[in-house]
Amino acid sequence: MAEAQGNQNANAEKTFTQAEVDAIVGERLGREKAKFADYEDLKNKAAEYDRQQEASKSELQKAQEKSAKLQAKLDSMEKHEKLVAMRTKVSKDVGVPAELLTGEDEETCKEQAEAIMKFAKGSRYPGVKEEKHESKQAGSSASNATDGDFRELAGQLFGRKE
Numbered sequence: 028m029a030e031a032q033g034n035q036n037a038n039a040e041k042t043f044t045q046a047e048v049d050a051i052v053g054e055r056l057g058r059e060k061a062k063f064a065d066y067e068d069l070k071n072k073a074a075e076y077d078r079q080q081e082a083s084k085s086e087l088q089k090a091q092e093k094s095a096k097l098q099a100k101l102d103s104m105e106k107h108e109k110l111v112a113m114r115t116k117v118s119k120d121v122g123v124p125a126e127l128l129t130g131e132d133e134e135t136c137k138e139q140a141e142a143i144m145k146f147a148k149g150s151r152y153p154g155v156k157e158e159k160h161e162s163k164q165a166g167s168s169a170s171n172a173t174d175g176d177f178r179e180l181a182g183q184l185f186g187r188k189e
Contacts, residue, residue: 118125
């Protein structure tokens with residue numbers, strides 16, 4: 028019978044009061060805080076080490092780093108200058124504004140320029156005749172020719188033939 032009561036007590040779940048739970052949690056938090064108690068100290072030591080390393084660099088190392096940065100900047104500027112020169116050359120060859128070209132090499136820029144020219148030439152009004160008027164008098168006949176062109180265009184647009 029004593030053995031049966033011992034088994035019942037062992038099988039029964041143990042319950043804790045709020046005070047006991049608080050004590051257990053507080054103890055575990057204390058152990059965790061103790062693990063990282065020196066964190067701020069280590070952080071300050073690491074920052075100080077970094078400052079000392081930077082200060083210990085020789086003037087030669089600093090000059091080499093500065094030189095490398097300047098060389099990279101120079102290379103970038105030279106590349107940009109070559110691109111501008113190449114785009115300007117293609118622009119003059121084909122007759123397209125250089126600002127419209129975005130290619131990184133001459134072949135790509137030529138393809139772009141040709142596509143732009145093809146697009147620009149295809150934008151004429153259908154059925155409009157291109158005639159060059161020779162003016163006998165510079166002022167009045169030139170404006171009459173322009174008026175005549177506009178009248179012809181308006182007639183074509185609105186279905187009237189004049």
